[in-house]
Amino acid sequence: xxxxxxxxxxxxxxxxxxxxxxxxxxxxxxxxxxxxxxxxxxxxxxxxxxxxxxxxxxxxxxxxxxxxxxxxxxxxxxxxxxxxxxxxxxxxxxxxxxxxxxxxxxxxxxxxxxxxxxxxxxxxxxxxxxxxxxxxxxxxxxxxxxxxxxxxxxxxxxxxxxxxxxxxxxxxxxxxxxxxxxxxxxxxxxxxxxxxxxxxxxxxxxxxxxxxxxxxxxxxxxxxxxxxxxxxxxxxxxxxxxxxxxxxxxxxxxxxxxxxxxxxxxxxxxxxxxxxxxxxxxxxxxxxxxxxxxxxxxxxxxxxxxxxxxxxxxxxxxxxxxxxxxxxxxxxxxxxxxxxxxxxxxxxxxxxxxxxxxxxxxxxxxxxxxxxxxxxxxxxxxxxxxxxxxxxxxxxxxxxxxxxxxxxxxxxxxxxxxxxxxxxxxxxxxxxxxxxxxxxxxxxxxxxxxxxxxxxxxxxxxxxx
Amino acid sequence: xxxxxxxxxxxxxxxxxxxxxxxxxxxxxxxxxxxxxxxxxxxxxxxxxxxxxxxxxxxxxxxxxxxxxxxxxxxxxxxxxxxxxxxxxxxxxxxxxxxxxxxxxxxxxxxxxxxxxxxxxxxxxxxxxxxxxxxxxxxxxxxxxxxxxxxxxxxxxxxxxxxxxxxxxxxxxxxxxxxxxxxxxxxxxxxxxxxxxxxxxxxxxxxxxxxxxxxxxxxxxxxxxxxxxxxxxxxxxxxxxxxxxxxxxxxxxxxxxxxxxxxxxxxxxxxxxxxxxxxxxxxxxxxxxxxxxxxxxxxxxxxxxxxxxxxxxxxxxxxxxxxxxxxxxxxxxxxxxxxxxxxxxxxxxxxxxxxxxxxxxxxxxxxxxxxxxxxxxxxxxxxxxxxxxxxxxxxxxxxxxxxxxxxxxxxxxxxxxxxxxxxxxxxxxxxxxxxxxxxxxxxxxxxxxxxxxxxxxxxxxxxxx
Numbered sequence: 001x002x003x004x005x006x007x008x009x010x011x012x013x014x015x016x017x018x019x020x021x022x023x024x025x026x027x028x029x030x031x032x033x034x035x036x037x038x039x040x041x042x043x044x045x046x047x048x049x050x051x052x053x054x055x056x057x058x059x060x061x062x063x064x065x066x067x068x069x070x071x072x073x074x075x076x077x078x079x080x081x082x083x084x085x086x087x088x089x090x091x092x093x094x095x096x097x098x099x100x101x102x103x104x105x106x107x108x109x110x111x112x113x114x115x116x117x118x119x120x121x122x123x124x125x126x127x128x129x130x131x132x133x134x135x136x137x138x139x140x141x142x143x144x145x146x147x148x149x150x151x152x153x154x155x156x157x158x159x160x161x162x163x164x165x166x167x168x169x170x171x172x173x174x175x176x177x178x179x180x181x182x183x184x185x186x187x188x189x190x191x192x193x194x195x196x197x198x199x200x201x202x203x204x205x206x207x208x209x210x211x212x213x214x215x216x217x218x219x220x221x222x223x224x225x226x227x228x229x230x231x232x233x234x235x236x237x238x239x240x241x242x243x244x245x246x247x248x249x250x251x252x253x254x255x256x257x258x259x260x261x262x263x264x265x266x267x268x269x270x271x272x273x274x275x276x277x278x279x280x281x282x283x284x285x286x287x288x289x290x291x292x293x294x295x296x297x298x299x300x301x302x303x304x305x306x307x308x309x310x311x312x313x314x315x316x317x318x319x320x321x322x323x324x325x326x327x328x329x330x331x332x333x334x335x336x337x338x339x340x341x342x343x344x345x346x347x348x349x350x351x352x353x354x355x356x357x358x359x360x361x362x363x364x365x366x367x368x369x370x371x372x373x374x375x376x377x378x379x380x381x382x383x384x385x386x387x388x389x390x391x392x393x394x395x396x397x398x399x400x401x402x403x404x405x406x407x408x409x410x411x412x413x414x415x416x417x418x419x420x421x422x423x424x425x426x427x428x429x430x431x432x433x434x435x436x437x438x439x440x441x442x443x444x445x446x447x448x449x450x451x452x453x454x455x456x457x458x459x460x461x462x463x464x465x
Numbered sequence: 466x467x468x469x470x471x472x473x474x475x476x477x478x479x480x481x482x483x484x485x486x487x488x489x490x491x492x493x494x495x496x497x498x499x500x501x502x503x504x505x506x507x508x509x510x511x512x513x514x515x516x517x518x519x520x521x522x523x524x525x526x527x528x529x530x531x532x533x534x535x536x537x538x539x540x541x542x543x544x545x546x547x548x549x550x551x552x553x554x555x556x557x558x559x560x561x562x563x564x565x566x567x568x569x570x571x572x573x574x575x576x577x578x579x580x581x582x583x584x585x586x587x588x589x590x591x592x593x594x595x596x597x598x599x600x601x602x603x604x605x606x607x608x609x610x611x612x613x614x615x616x617x618x619x620x621x622x623x624x625x626x627x628x629x630x631x632x633x634x635x636x637x638x639x640x641x642x643x644x645x646x647x648x649x650x651x652x653x654x655x656x657x658x659x660x661x662x663x664x665x666x667x668x669x670x671x672x673x674x675x676x677x678x679x680x681x682x683x684x685x686x687x688x689x690x691x692x693x694x695x696x697x698x699x700x701x702x703x704x705x706x707x708x709x710x711x712x713x714x715x716x717x718x719x720x721x722x723x724x725x726x727x728x729x730x731x732x733x734x735x736x737x738x739x740x741x742x743x744x745x746x747x748x749x750x751x752x753x754x755x756x757x758x759x760x761x762x763x764x765x766x767x768x769x770x771x772x773x774x775x776x777x778x779x780x781x782x783x784x785x786x787x788x789x790x791x792x793x794x795x796x797x798x799x800x801x802x803x804x805x806x807x808x809x810x811x812x813x814x815x816x817x818x819x820x821x822x823x824x825x826x827x828x829x830x831x832x833x834x835x836x837x838x839x840x841x842x843x844x845x846x847x848x849x850x851x852x853x854x855x856x857x858x859x860x861x862x863x864x865x866x867x868x869x870x871x872x873x874x875x876x877x878x879x880x881x882x883x884x885x886x887x888x889x890x891x892x893x894x895x896x897x898x899x900x901x902x903x904x905x906x907x908x909x910x911x912x913x914x915x916x917x918x919x920x921x922x923x924x925x926x927x928x929x930x
Contacts, residue, residue, distance in 0.1 A: 023579065023582075025579070025582060026528070026529055026575075026578075026579065027533050027535070027536055027578060028529055028531050028532075028533060028566065031529035031530075031531060032529070033526060033527070033528050033529070033579060034526055034527035034528075035526060036524035036525055036526055036594075039525055039526060039527055040525070059501035060501055060504055060505070061498060061499055061500060061501055061504060062498070062499035062504055063491070063498050063499075064491055064493055064496035064497070064498070064616050065496075065530075065599065065616065066493050066496060066552075066616070067493075068492050068493060070492070071492055083558065083559075084558040084559070085558060086557070086558060087531075087554050087556070087557055088554065088555065088556035088557070089552045089553060089554055089555075089568070090553065090554075090555045090556060091551075091552070091553035091555060092551070092552055092553070092603035093548065093549040093550060093551060093603050093605075094548075094549070101493065103554070110491075113491075113492060114488065114490070114491065114498060117488075117490060129501075134530065138557035138558050140558075151529050151530065151531070
């Protein structure tokens with residue numbers, strides 16, 4: 001298994017298959033089966049998301065998947081952005097439908113006709129809702145599990161506000177939610193403001209969260225959009241002022257997808273397999289008993305299992321007869337369980353356990369009670385290591401470029417000064433195969449554009465998925 | 466509001482709207498928006514379901530929503546049963562698809578090609594999986610929220626076994642799961658074996674769980690199906706025996722939907738509004754403070770709120786300034802909160818609370834600590850009352866009929882002896898507008914068919930939704 005991850009693309013496909021995250025042999029291209037282990041991980045990510053957005057007074061809803069052609073055609077820029085990616089339902093039973101319906105590629109066109117009904121006065125604002133659903137995009141490019149697919153597990157938050165300033169505050173709140181969530185997932189990211197020609201169709205501006213994959217390419221794992229009144233004026237979403245006149249609402253959205261799981265697999269995994277951040281690990285602790293004829297390892301292990309369950313950890317005991325302890329260690333390491341305890345005769349006799357963390361080389365032998373008292377801190381060690389490693393990798397993958405030649409043919413994240421013009425961006429893209437991810441939101445540095453020499457700011461260019 | 470529920474259909478539509486469960490103004494017929502309160506209730510039902518099936522070693526998966534025409538055409542009876550109800554995707558972007566795809570009406574045709582890949586040997590059996598997803602049916606009949614719609618929130622369990630006997634044991638296990646779940650939902654039901662001409666398309670036999678709505682009509686709220694090898698022989702799902710030969714698996718399924726929520730709304734609700742069983746109530750306890758100038762009602766109420774949260778109850782405090790306590794009582798009664806506490810100056814001064822249960826007329830005034838110690842038992846009272854009432858209603862709605870004349874024009878559940886022949890069933894159906902729900906699984910009584918006088922068993926006939 002040495003250095004398997006160096007061939008990232010092959011490693012990625014293999015680990016998804018053997019760890020039981022997803023099965024891509026389903027007969028429809030780009031639509032995969034969520035296997036139990038993968039679905040659990042995604043559900044834990046969803047539940048963390050719910051926790052953070054609920055705390056900010058968002059409410060969960062669920063809209064229909066079908067959108068009529070009429071609903072869609074309301075906002076022209078938006079439709080244009082998605083028209084090549086829509087799946088169309090044209091028949092019900094053997095009848096041709098009176099009006100074709102599209103499967104949602106995102107839910108603006110589904111939600112905003114209802115917003116127009118729901119929002120009446122200032123008292124209805126801000127309106128903050130979200131849903132966790134599948135969206136559908138007829139991808140013609142090469143598909144890849146969790147990264148580019150046609151049925152996408154999707155989180156989308158939508159808000160409406162009385163003023164543009166309130167909507168701007170919402171954008172700041174998204175940044176806080178995003179920070180909290182990615183801290184739990186141990187994922188580093190850059191915040192980049194997409195150039196106008198690559199913003200979300202219909203948005204005033206788009207901030208994207210980009211992370212770095214082991215291949216050196218960037219992966220967009222979340223976006224937040226300021227719509228201003230672009231949608232509200234087309235969907236007629238207004239609230240009444242005291243004088244009886246009506247004002248358009250300002251809107252924002254926040255979207256992310258199963259790409260979060262793709263990033264977790266790719267960035268944290270190693271040659272041995274997956275490594276799950278403890279907060280979303282489907283199994284946080286695996287117990288491997290080493291059978292003995294002298295003492296009752298099973299009873300001792302079972303008691304520990306029960307204790308850990310009572311403490312609300314997600315714990316499993318691997319008591320399969322057909323496999324050796326060594327096989328089991330490898331199996332659960334491959335599946336990314338953050339903490340393993342081994343229990344043999346010596347542990348039973350001395351009331352101890354042997355603890356192994358998925359991110360650390362050394363095993364630890366400790367008193368059982370000491371272990372119980374320290375589980376949270378042990379899991380924090382895993383989290384800390386994952387975070388440090390991934391920040392470190394991102395740094396290593398980032399190059400501060402002073403001219404185009406430096407980054408030709410590279411698969412790296414290029415930080416460079418750019419004037420913001422489409423012309424200069426195209427020149428960089430053509431010569432490097434990188435794409436412009438836009439101005440970097442985290443940096444206030446100023447410098448001369450590496451193409452034209454005019455005043456510019458820090459921008460990010462990279463090859464992308 | 467007196468006797469509003471007597472006009473059940475109107476009451477049902479109104480309560481769904483004003484309590485904020487669902488909005489049916491979405492532009493696609495039969496596809497409604499799940500509003501926050503309704504979605505929460507459904508998610509609690511889902512989580513109870515997960516708890517009971519997980520305990521029986523089921524694993525959750527999620528399959529794609531689209532099924533190719535080729536996948537569907539494998540099992541003829543099954544396709545025939547659904548062909549008039551399929552939504553067809555024929556276009557992606559502006560291209561015509563090479564092969565049309567249907568939105569799943571149920572997932573046999575989606576899952577079983579994968580079962581054929583997954584199941585290899587005895588070690589893979591039993592395979593027990595489930596998913597909670599939306600399914601799609603192009604209903605041409607009148608649609609009704611949660612009862613007959615085109616996008617259906619659906620639970621489906623699918624199993625595969627080495628032998629028919631094992632599959633029969635699975636059917637028994639479903640009955641246990643069903644009993645546990647419906648006990649939490651306080652829903653009474655009959656188990657009826659659907660006649661052959663009304664069983665699930667492709668099944669060997671179907672057991673249905675039917676409950677009784679306030680209108681006197683039956684509502685099917687769950688079904689379990691024994692497939693035997695009907696599907697496995699078409700989808701080629703086999704396991705290898707030791708001698709190298711291959712054996713077909715026997716299969717079963719268990720399905721239920723948001724009709725569970727429809728039944729809860731309809732059966733438990735009263736003229737005042739909804740009544741949620743405590744285990745799935747989005748809000749279990751509502752605190753209504755009655756402002757006072759003498760003492761700090763707010764601080765006292767807030768402390769109770771905190772205590773209840775720590776005890777893991779779903780609790781809310783209604784501190785809206787714009788409404789009177791009386792208005793709030795009505796509002797939360799309408800929304801079906803099982804337990805209310807009122808806190809005014811007298812309660813604060815004496816460290817007490819006034820408790821009101823949604824199902825009982827008398828208010829109770831008790832010491833704060835006594836209240837904390839008794840919450841579970843108070844909620845159990847609500848559960849007990851709901852259960853008793855609904856069993857009582859089912860009994861009242863049931864008529865033991867000795868001849869057809871007795872049940873002509875009735876909207877009741879008719880229990881009668883039937884020989885099992887399609888001919889006699891048709892005669893009853895034609896003269897009564899009732900449908901044959903099949904032989905009652907709970908009764909072993911024998912008697913003479915009320916039509917032909919031949920030997921028969923207890924059967925159920927009723928008008929249905």
